[in-house]
Amino acid sequence: MKSALKNLKSFAGGLHPPDGKHFSAGKAIEICPLPEELVIPLAQHIGAPAEACVEVGALVKKGSPIAKAKGFVSVPIHASTSGEVIAVEPRLHPMGKHLPAVVIKPDGKDLWDDSLTGADPQDLNAAELKNRLQAAGIVGLGGATFPTHVKLSPPADKPIDTLILNGVECEPFLTADHRLMLEETERIFDGIDILRKILGITRAVIGIEANKPDAIELLTARGAARQIEVQALEVKYPQGAEKQLIDAITGRQVPSGTLPMEVGVVVQNVGTCAAISDAIRRGHPLVERVVSITGPALVEPKNLLVRIGTSLQFLVDQCGGLNGTAAKIIMGGPMMGQTQLSLDVPAIRGTSGVLIFRQQDLPRYEAGPCIRCGRCISVCPIHLQPTSIAACARLDMIDQAAGYHALDCIECGCCTYICPATLPLVQSIRYAKAAIMAQKRTT
Amino acid sequence: MENQLYLSSSPHIHNGETTDQVMRKVIYALVPASLVSLYFFGLPALSVLLICTLGCMVFEALSCWLKKIPQTLADGSAALTGILLALNLPPSSPWWISLLGAAIAILIGKQVYGGLGHNPFNPALVARVVLLISFPVQMTNWTAPAPLTSGFDAVTTATPLGEMKTAVMLTGKLPALAQSGFSDYLLGNMGGCLGEVSALALLLGGVYLLYKKIISWHTPVAFIGTVLVLGGIFWAIAPEKYPSPLFHLVTGGLILGAFFMATDMVTSPVTTKGMLIFGCGCGLLTLLIRLFGGYPEGVSFAILLMNAATPLIDRFCRPKIYGQRPAKA
Numbered sequence: 014m015k016s017a018l019k020n021l022k023s024f025a026g027g028l029h030p031p032d033g034k035h036f037s038a039g040k041a042i043e044i045c046p047l048p049e050e051l052v053i054p055l056a057q058h059i060g061a062p063a064e065a066c067v068e069v070g071a072l073v074k075k076g077s078p079i080a081k082a083k084g085f086v087s088v089p090i091h092a093s094t095s096g097e098v099i100a101v102e103p104r105l106h107p108m109g110k111h112l113p114a115v116v117i118k119p120d121g122k123d124l125w126d127d128s129l130t131g132a133d134p135q136d137l138n139a140a141e142l143k144n145r146l147q148a149a150g151i152v153g154l155g156g157a158t159f160p161t162h163v164k165l166s167p168p169a170d171k172p173i174d175t176l177i178l179n180g181v182e183c184e185p186f187l188t189a190d191h192r193l194m195l196e197e198t199e200r201i202f203d204g205i206d207i208l209r210k211i212l213g214i215t216r217a218v219i220g221i222e223a224n225k226p227d228a229i230e231l232l233t234a235r236g237a238a239r240q241i242e243v244q245a246l247e248v249k250y251p252q253g254a255e256k257q258l259i260d261a262i263t264g265r266q267v268p269s270g271t272l273p274m275e276v277g278v279v280v281q282n283v284g285t286c287a288a289i290s291d292a293i294r295r296g297h298p299l300v301e302r303v304v305s306i307t308g309p310a311l312v313e314p315k316n317l318l319v320r321i322g323t324s325l326q327f328l329v330d331q332c333g334g335l336n337g338t339a340a341k342i343i344m345g346g347p348m349m350g351q352t353q354l355s356l357d358v359p360a361i362r363g364t365s366g367v368l369i370f371r372q373q374d375l376p377r378y379e380a381g382p383c384i385r386c387g388r389c390i391s392v393c394p395i396h397l398q399p400t401s402i403a404a405c406a407r408l409d410m411i412d413q414a415a416g417y418h419a420l421d422c423i424e425c426g427c428c429t430y431i432c433p434a435t436l437p438l439v440q441s442i443r444y445a446k447a448a449i450m451a452q453k454r455t456t
Numbered sequence: 457m458e459n460q461l462y463l464s465s466s467p468h469i470h471n472g473e474t475t476d477q478v479m480r481k482v483i484y485a486l487v488p489a490s491l492v493s494l495y496f497f498g499l500p501a502l503s504v505l506l507i508c509t510l511g512c513m514v515f516e517a518l519s520c521w522l523k524k525i526p527q528t529l530a531d532g533s534a535a536l537t538g539i540l541l542a543l544n545l546p547p548s549s550p551w552w553i554s555l556l557g558a559a560i561a562i563l564i565g566k567q568v569y570g571g572l573g574h575n576p577f578n579p580a581l582v583a584r585v586v587l588l589i590s591f592p593v594q595m596t597n598w599t600a601p602a603p604l605t606s607g608f609d610a611v612t613t614a615t616p617l618g619e620m621k622t623a624v625m626l627t628g629k630l631p632a633l634a635q636s637g638f639s640d641y642l643l644g645n646m647g648g649c650l651g652e653v654s655a656l657a658l659l660l661g662g663v664y665l666l667y668k669k670i671i672s673w674h675t676p677v678a679f680i681g682t683v684l685v686l687g688g689i690f691w692a693i694a695p696e697k698y699p700s701p702l703f704h705l706v707t708g709g710l711i712l713g714a715f716f717m718a719t720d721m722v723t724s725p726v727t728t729k730g731m732l733i734f735g736c737g738c739g740l741l742t743l744l745i746r747l748f749g750g751y752p753e754g755v756s757f758a759i760l761l762m763n764a765a766t767p768l769i770d771r772f773c774r775p776k777i778y779g780q781r782p783a784k785a
Contacts (some may be wrong), residue, residue, distance in 0.1 A: 030469055109463075185469070256778060269779040341462045348467040355461070368468075375462065381475050381531060382573035387726035391672075396775040398726070418777050426467030433475045434573075440465035 021223050023247035024257040026394040028427050030250060030348070032224065033186040036314040037307040042192050044318045045331055047119050051093055051322030052104050052359040053079065054114040058158040060086035065115055071098045074126035076298050079115045088150040088160050092117055093300035093320035095124040107344045107351060107358050114359070117322065129296035139211045142293060149292035150299045150362075155179055155190075155253070155282035156345055158363040161289070164281070165211050167274040173212050177262055178205060178219040180228065180283040181246060181253030184346025187366040189303040190283050192316045194221070194228040197287050198235055204286030205241055207293055212279060218242040219283065220258050222249075250348060251425040255280050257394050269421050284365075304328065304360055308343075310335045310369040319360050325367050326356040337371040344368075348426040378435035389428035389438060395421050399428035403441035411452060414445035422446065475572075478721075479532030481670050485661035486539050486716065492657040493650035496601035497547035501650050504554050505542040511558025512538030519567040533572045537561050540580035543651025543712060544756070545587070548599045553591060557583040577763045578723045581756045588756070598647035613647040616707040620699060621752035629696055646707065651716075655706045662715030671719040674731035675738075679714040680705065682739025690747060698747060710742065713755035723763045730766075730773035737762045 056062035063080035103111035312333030405414035516534035565579030600613035623631035745754025
């Protein structure tokens with residue numbers, strides 16, 4: 014193990030916020046009970062939202078499709094338990110809007126759909142495997158929820174030679190992937206084998222931050238026989254960002270405005286690998302995922318295996334409730350997560366964590382003038398000049414912001430985290446990015 | 457649950473170090489040097505320190521009031537400017553020099569540009585240079601250090617750099633003092649500005665700032681390194697005419713300038729590469745002024761000139777963004 018923890022690789026820039034992992038890192042994954050109601054949004058992935066294919070009153074089984082994929086860059090949505098469809102209507106979505114959702118009242122039996130059948134991946138070719146992944150609704154579970162079958166379909170002129178598995182989990186507080194690597198190693202490895210078969214390659218490297226030595230030790234020991242490499246990485250945020258991870262492991266940089274396939278790499282989250290194994294071997298679609306419910310406001314932070322559509326309120330109740338009043342509810346981690354309007358929103362496929370802060374956990378700062386300290390520049394993992402882009406954005410100098418490569422920003426939040434003037438740099442850059450894109454569309 | 461939820465753009469955490477804390481840490485770092493100056497120069501030094509610091513704070517408050525904007529005293533930058541100004545004045549400065557310096561620093565050096573973060577030149581140095589040019593007599597009236605233990609009789613003296621310049625100009629040769637006696641200089645036992653006297657106390661503060669990551673090593677190392685290397689070359693060529701690099705290091709305002717003035721975030725480059733260029737430029741100009749200029753000391757002028765070059769340096773030192781490195785096989 015000691016040797017695995019030496020030669021840590023990393024990228025230039027970044028920082029290490031207090032990681033808050035202690036709240037839930039030691040908690041084994043528990044299965045979250047069935048709630049009274051499941052609200053399953055139709056928009057849960059990047060790409061076209063799915064189209065509802067059930068009506069109110071329909072009886073569904075666990076895994077039955079309730080919405081169909083709309084096009085190639087889209088996936089179907091499935092019922093996450095057996096029961097009755099009681100509504101198909103807009104409901105509050107984690108994005109902060111009311112968006113179409115299928116509401117299911119569970120019958121309590123939690124029966125799988127009989128028509129779902131698994132297969133031995135050896136008996137299927139790459140195209141069949143990809144079709145099954147799309148049919149099972151598999152999307153990237155790291156948070157971006159990009160449809161996996163699309164990522165696995167590089168054009169012929171972009172040969173892939175390396176599969177990178179993202180087990181970094183660099184967002185503070187989140188521990189879902191960590192627990193999954195410890196508890197579901199075999200399923201993850203099986204998913205890796207399926208991915209390698211689809212891509213027709215042998216090299217697979219799992220990247221894990223050095224703050225998870227138990228996972229590094231376990232996966233190194235068990236991966237050796239299956240030709241799965243493990244690369245320990247420096248504990249530094251955003252080590253798990255796709256471009257930074259590729260740079261750390263392969264020394265290749267994805268050219269601006271392109272995808273990892275440009276440098277011969279496909280990156281998949283370890284949680285996605287486990288879901289891929291289930292989708293192929295058992296035929297089970299993506300209807301549940303591991304979610305860290307954590308933060309100083311939780312009485313008992315936990316890692317729960319959650320059915321898609323379970324309300325955050327129900328998850329919080331499973332963790333003994335809150336000790337205090339919630340002041341900020343974040344879906345995801347503290348660096349890139351989205352604040353929620355209410356606990357009455359469902360956990361969806363991209364929900365890696367639910368983080369709750371109270372008033373006393375949230376110091377509030379008054380933004381001051383930029384003192385040109387240069388910290389935002391030294392921590393930016395893309396090596397941008399965040400303060401310059403933000404200044405352009407504030408003055409609506411959109412062309413100049415584009416000249417500072419605003420579109421390359423990955424919105425990791427390092428600059429805002431470190432800024433002594435507490436300027437909302439990422440927010441300004443987001444504004445600039447949106448304005449640049451709007452300008453591009455009109456011209 | 458009552459709906460008292462904060463909605464905001466990510467990230468949702470901050471490292472907690474805000475501008476006022478940065479300023480406070482720089483002030484802490486100046487405490488040892490200030491104490492040494494009090495020890496060697498006594499009450500006159502205390503009065504310079506107090507008038508400059510309080511003066512800067514009063515003028516800051518006054519500008520905010522005149523500009524009808526919220527008070528900015530709490531950010532600590534005015535107090536810091538005051539202390540830096542005091543450390544750049546002779547201990548014998550009359551009260552009105554200190555007060556005028558404070559007014560120039562805050563009003564002309566900083567607030568006319570829009571306050572903290574907007575001034576192109578280091579405010580304390582603007583004040584020092586205006587005073588130096590306008591009141592050369594008062595600004596070069598040096599008292600010999602009289603440690604608190606030895607009474608309070610002020611004796612007029614010259615700074616080592618001043619003595620050197622005079623001797624070199626008159627005789628073409630270095631005076632004896634420039635060839636020995638470095639331990640006194642190191643500890644601060646020589647004539648000079650409040651903040652020029654103790655290299656050790658300043659270094660202590662500089663190391664604290666480096667340790668706390670308030671400043672990075674690039675500027676001071678490039679600045680001092682350039683002076684040492686170039687000074688060393690001149691010394692090697694003609695040791696009877698040019699002082700040793702060590703003499704350059706421990707006399708005058710080099711250490712104060714390199715660690716506390718050239719590292720002023722607002723007026724120096726934002727990238728590490730830019731900081732290196734900035735530091736080298738400061739070092740080069742300092743040495744040229746010291747050896748060949750009309751003034752014995754060139755640190756202030758050097759830093760101000762490089763301040764003027766900062767936007768240009770920043771323009772040419774933009775970091776190379778991710779994705780521009782050629783792909784490796």
